[in-house]
Amino acid sequence: xxxxxxxxxxxxxxxxxxxxxxxxxLAGLTAFILxxxxxxxxxxxxxxxxxxxxxxxxxxxxxxxxxxxxPAFLRGVANNALFALVVVPVQTALGLALALLLxxxxxxxxxxxxxxxxxxxxxxxxxxxxxxxxxxxxxxxxLNGLLNAVTLGAWTPRDFLNDPAWALPAIMVTSIWQGTxxxxxxLLAGLQAIPRSLYEAAAVxxxxxxxxxxxxxxxxxxxxxxxVVIVTTILSFRVFDQVRIMTQGGPxxxxxxxxxxxxxxxxxxxxxxxxxxxxxxxxxxxxxxxLLQRRMMRQEGGTA
Amino acid sequence: xxxxxxxDIHKAFAGQTVIRDLDLHVAEGxxxxxxxxxxxxxxxxxxxxxxxxxVEQGEIRLDGRVVNDLTPQQRNVAMVFQDxxxxxxxxxxxxxxxxxxxxxxxxARREARIQSVARTLGLEPLLGRRPxxxxxxxxxxxxxxRALVRDPAVFLMDEPxxxxxxxxxxxxxNEIATLRDRLVTTTLYVTHDQVEAMTLxxxxxxxxxGILQQVDxxxxxxxxxxxxxxxRFLGSPPMNCFAVRLRGESGRREWELAGQWLPLPIDPPExxxxxxxxxxxxxxxxxxxxxxxxxxxxxxxxxxxVLVYFTDExxxxxxxxxxxxxxxxxxxxxxxxxLLPDAEQLHWFDASGRRLATLTHPICAFSSPPDQGFSSDxxxxxxxxxxxxxxx
Numbered sequence: 001x002x003x004x005x006x007x008x009x010x011x012x013x014x015x016x017x018x019x020x021x022x023x024x025x026l027a028g029l030t031a032f033i034l035x036x037x038x039x040x041x042x043x044x045x046x047x048x049x050x051x052x053x054x055x056x057x058x059x060x061x062x063x064x065x066x067x068x069x070x071p072a073f074l075r076g077v078a079n080n081a082l083f084a085l086v087v088v089p090v091q092t093a094l095g096l097a098l099a100l101l102l103x104x105x106x107x108x109x110x111x112x113x114x115x116x117x118x119x120x121x122x123x124x125x126x127x128x129x130x131x132x133x134x135x136x137x138x139x140x141x142x143l144n145g146l147l148n149a150v151t152l153g154a155w156t157p158r159d160f161l162n163d164p165a166w167a168l169p170a171i172m173v174t175s176i177w178q179g180t181x182x183x184x185x186x187l188l189a190g191l192q193a194i195p196r197s198l199y200e201a202a203a204v205x206x207x208x209x210x211x212x213x214x215x216x217x218x219x220x221x222x223x224x225x226x227x228v229v230i231v232t233t234i235l236s237f238r239v240f241d242q243v244r245i246m247t248q249g250g251p252x253x254x255x256x257x258x259x260x261x262x263x264x265x266x267x268x269x270x271x272x273x274x275x276x277x278x279x280x281x282x283x284x285x286x287x288x289x290x291l292l293q294r295r296m297m298r299q300e301g302g303t304a
Numbered sequence: 305x306x307x308x309x310x311x312d313i314h315k316a317f318a319g320q321t322v323i324r325d326l327d328l329h330v331a332e333g334x335x336x337x338x339x340x341x342x343x344x345x346x347x348x349x350x351x352x353x354x355x356x357x358x359v360e361q362g363e364i365r366l367d368g369r370v371v372n373d374l375t376p377q378q379r380n381v382a383m384v385f386q387d388x389x390x391x392x393x394x395x396x397x398x399x400x401x402x403x404x405x406x407x408x409x410x411x412a413r414r415e416a417r418i419q420s421v422a423r424t425l426g427l428e429p430l431l432g433r434r435p436x437x438x439x440x441x442x443x444x445x446x447x448x449x450r451a452l453v454r455d456p457a458v459f460l461m462d463e464p465x466x467x468x469x470x471x472x473x474x475x476x477x478n479e480i481a482t483l484r485d486r487l488v489t490t491t492l493y494v495t496h497d498q499v500e501a502m503t504l505x506x507x508x509x510x511x512x513x514g515i516l517q518q519v520d521x522x523x524x525x526x527x528x529x530x531x532x533x534x535x536r537f538l539g540s541p542p543m544n545c546f547a548v549r550l551r552g553e554s555g556r557r558e559w560e561l562a563g564q565w566l567p568l569p570i571d572p573p574e575x576x577x578x579x580x581x582x583x584x585x586x587x588x589x590x591x592x593x594x595x596x597x598x599x600x601x602x603x604x605x606x607x608x609x610v611l612v613y614f615t616d617e618x619x620x621x622x623x624x625x626x627x628x629x630x631x632x633x634x635x636x637x638x639x640x641x642x643l644l645p646d647a648e649q650l651h652w653f654d655a656s657g658r659r660l661a662t663l664t665h666p667i668c669a670f671s672s673p674p675d676q677g678f679s680s681d682x683x684x685x686x687x688x689x690x691x692x693x694x695x696x
Contacts, residue, residue, distance in 0.1 A: 200356050201389035203376040204460075205450070206406035215402070219393035 037283070044277035050270035063277035072249075073278055076258040077285070079168055083175075083257070084236040084289075091176045091232055092225070095183025100217075102184070103191045113188075117181040124178065124241035131174040132246055135160040167247045167255035174242050179235065183228045190224030191217070226297045230290060237286050258282045306367045306457035306490050307332050308353065313362035315348055315514075322348050324514045326362070333488040337505030339495060341537070345514040346494045350460050353492065355379050366457055377406075382451035383460040386467065388443045390435040396422075396446050397431040403454050421453045424483075441472045448480075452487070459491040465500060477503060498538050502526070510534050532620070532657040535580050541611060541626035543651065545580040546618040548572065561645060562598055562616045562625065568647050573660035576652040578620070581645060583611065586627035589635075590644035598625075600639045607631055612641060 047059040067073050102113055119127060134142045137159035144157040160166040194216065202212045218225075240259040243249055249256030249264070258278065266275035308330040315323040323345040330336045338346035351357045353364055355376035363370050371379050382403070390399050397418060404414045422428045425445045435443055444464060451459055464480075465473045481504055484491070495501055501508045502522040510517040510525065510533070518530035529535035529543070536542040549560040550572065557568040559579075572579075588595070601624060602613035608631045613624040627643055635641055652660040 195387065195389065197385045197387055197389035198391065200354075200376070201383070201385055201450075202391075202402075202406075203356070204354055204381060204383045205403035205454075206377045207402075208375075208377060211406065215391065219391070222393070 040276040040279050043273050044280050046273050048273040048276075050266070050272055052270070059273065063274050064281065066274055067278045067281060070261070072253045072256055072264075073258070073261045075253045076249075076256045076261040077282075079255065080237050080239070080257050082168070083172060083239060084233055087172055087175055087179075087236045088229060088232045090172075091180050092183055092228055094176065094180045095228065096187050096221075096225075098180065098184040099187035099191055100213075102188060113185075116184055119178045120181040120185075122178070125245055127174060127178045128242045128245035131170070131177075131242075132161065135170050135246075137162070161247050162251050164251050164254040167251060171239070171242045171246060171255055174246070175236070175239060179232065183232065186224050186228050187221060190221045194220035226294075229297075230293055233289060233293060234286060237282070237289075305332050305488065307365075308336075308458055308490060308492065309363075309365040309368075310349070310353075311363040311365065313349070313352065313359065313364070315345070315352060315357065315360060322514050323352075326514075326516050328509055328516060328519065330490055330492065333490055335484055335491045335493060335504060335506045337493045337495060337501040337508045338511060339498065339501040339505075339508050339537075340511035340517075341496060344511040346496075346511050347462055349511075350383075350462055350492055350494050353379075353458065354381050354383050354460055380454075380456050381458045381460055382454050382456035384447045384451050384462065384464045386463040388435075388447035388467075390443060390446055390450075392435050395432055395434055396427060396438070396449075399435070399446055400427075400431075400449050400453050403450060407454075417453050421449045424452070425449050440468055441476060444468060444476060448483075452483075457490065459489050459493075461491065461493045463494055463496070465495070465497070480504060498540065502538075510537060512537070528659065529580075529651065530659050532578060532580070532653050535651060535653070535659075536620070539582060541583050541628075542623075543580040543582050544616075544623075544625045545578060545620040545653075546616055546625075547620070548576055548579045548652075549618065559647065559650075560618070561596055562614060564596055566596060566645065566647070567594055570648060570650075572650075573652050575654045576660050577655045578653040578657070580651040580653065581649060583626040583628035585646045585649040586629070586643045587646070588627065588629055588641060588643040589633065590642045592642075592644050595642040595644050598641055598643055600635050600637055600641050603635055603637055605631070610635065612643075614641075 044063050045059060045061075047057050047062075098116055102109060102116070136142060137144070137157065139145060139148060139157045141157065143160070144155070147155040148157065158166065160170045198216045198220070199212055202216050207215060238259060239257050240263065243255055243257050243260045244263070247255045249260045259282070262275045262278045262282070265271045265278060308328075310326055310328040313323055313326040314321070326345075326349065328336075328349075338349060340346045348357060352359055355371070355374060355378075359372045364372055366379065391402060394402065400418045400421060401414055404417060409417075418431075419428075422431055425448060427442075427445055427449055430438060430442055430446070435446065438446065444467070447464065451461075465476055468476060477500055484504065493500070493504055495504075505522055507519060508522050508525055509519045512533050518525060518534045520528075520530075525534060526538050529538065532545055536545055546561075550557060550568070551560075551565065552558050554571055557571070558565040559568045559572075560566070598612075598614035600612055601615060604611040604613075610629045610631060610633045612627045612629055612633075612635060614627070616625045619625055629635075654660050
């Protein structure tokens with residue numbers, strides 16, 4: 001850091017220039033993040049409803065009380081938590097495994113890199129539609145048919161997306177398939193930044209492949225791993241598109257998520273104020289988790 | 305401690321030959337320096353011994369046991385890397401402990417070893433620090449420590465001083481020399497720095513273009529270089545080498561230097577086409593009858609000595625000729641200077657660049673007959689065999 005950067009902004013002539021440089025980004029952040037959030041915060045204390053002729057009066061904490069006693073919203077929070085608990089570790093482990101594989105020298109490596117990364121580039125709506133086809137019910141459904149074939153007929157075809165036990169796992173599978181490529185690319189870049197001589201030193205020092213992974217690869221990937229875990233956690237709390245398109249939160253709210261409930265409240269039922277309150281609760285939850293995660297990661301690694 | 309043998313080693317990367325038909329024997333407890341310009345294959349040779357590169361042809365033996373197919377873990381060699389390769393997430397103590405932990409040494413014994421090595425290398429105050437908080441010299445010491453803490457069959461050092469500044473390099477070189485005399489372990493030390501080679505090597509193996517040029521004690525390499533490459537690679541400034549021009553009969557023979565004819569009191573060996581003269585074989589300013597008159601082209605006054613450069617049309621690759629004179633000599637470029645070359649100190653080489661024995665030097669025999677004709681261009685990439693001096 002430049003030493004003069006520690007002085008408060010505005011004291012130095014260069015700082016005025018700095019403000020100009022920051023202005024476009026600040027304008028965007030204000031218009032699309034800060035302002036909507038403050039609006040939502042304000043709305044959450046009113047009785048605002050879409051299309052209602054009545055004036056929106058001050059409602060105090062009424063919306064929060066309603067949100068926290070809404071079983072669908074609570075189910076959404078629980079589903080999101082479960083989703084994150086499964087998707088973050090599985091997706092990261094898969095991404096790491098793929099990155100390790102694709103870090104080897106072999107013919108056609110670029111092809112596999114491209115293939116594994118492609119789902120990241122696909123629009124989520126497209127991914128959802130593809131997986132609806134894969135999860136199609138009945139013995140002719142692709143996944144049902146495959147499972148039937150590999151189990152030699154022992155598999156009973158089921159309607160994954162309409163089964164309360166299978167709807168959320170189906171969405172998890174879709175999300176993992178879509179998101180692993182991102183982890184893979186970040187971790188691959190991290191792998192390539194680890195000096196080869198460290199592996200050689202470890203080998204000469206007597207470490208076999210598994211210990212080289214444990215003592216050289218994992219510590220070397222610390223920062224990319226932290227980045228990937230935090231980003232995936234936030235993304236798994238934001239999951240919406242797949243739910244909206246594949247299950248609409250059903251059956252019986254089995255696969256609903258917080259964002260899905262927010263959208264349902266605001267746009268299906270017109271309860272804008274309630275949706276705003278849900279968003280604020282959600283924001284606090286995600287912020288808390290992210291801060292907690294960062295602190296845990298920092299302690300674990302010491303200086304970083 | 306172990307005997308290291310390379311037998312008929314041949315190594316290529318993607319069709320590019322890096323090491324050609326190499327045989328080398330390192331005795332038990334010996335410090336062998338591998339010296340050569342970059343790309344000569346010296347580091348590759350070290351990595352072959354460590355097991356970091358696969359041996360495609362030939363055999364590597366440790367104490368008579370062929371280790372070609374052993375992994376690095378199985379070979380019990382310790383290596384100091386050029387970039388030190390310290391584990392960045394571990395403290396100095398953990399770095400030193402790592403090779404011991406990997407070999408399953410118990411904690412108490414481990415701790416004793418670490419303490420003893422830390423004391424030897426002055427690392428005690430640094431044990432709790434991470435590599436990022438160390439200076440270049442300290443990192444170098446930790447890298448040495450991580451090799452010393454074990455009891456390996458062979459130490460391998462791959463240009464361990466090349467990332468240090470000149471002052472620190474000299475200091476640590478001295479420390480390594482002390483260490484070398486204290487612990488007797490077979491060591492292969494790779495460097496492109498001839499000062500390190502001369503000061504640290506009990507024997508030095510000079511390599512060029514993947515071929516071993518000569519293996520001998522540092523002083524023998526300097527006094528009796530096996531060929532023009534070794535002659536010009538060791539010494540700074542390097543030996544003045546030039547095409548020989550002679551006239552007159554035996555007894556009244558003359559040789560030409562810088563366009564002037566000088567008496568030659570000795571008989572050159574049969575077949576000599578090139579000769580070399582070290583800069584210190586000149587004395588001057590001289591007042592003798594047969595002195596050489598040169599126009600000074602460049603001067604490097606170093607305090608304890610003055611290096612004077614002049615031109616000889618016949619000099620190999622058009623290199624300027626250098627003379628090393630006492631520090632009190634005052635000359636400037638453009639001055640005319642009288643020098644007295646000592647013809648007794650001439651080194652003679654044949655058309656293929658090999659050393660020819662003279663009556664004034666001990667006779668050196670060659671292991672193989674001269675091959676293709678010498679041209680300065682083909683020579684530097686060339687294919688010369690090692691020659692063995694039989695009295696060794």
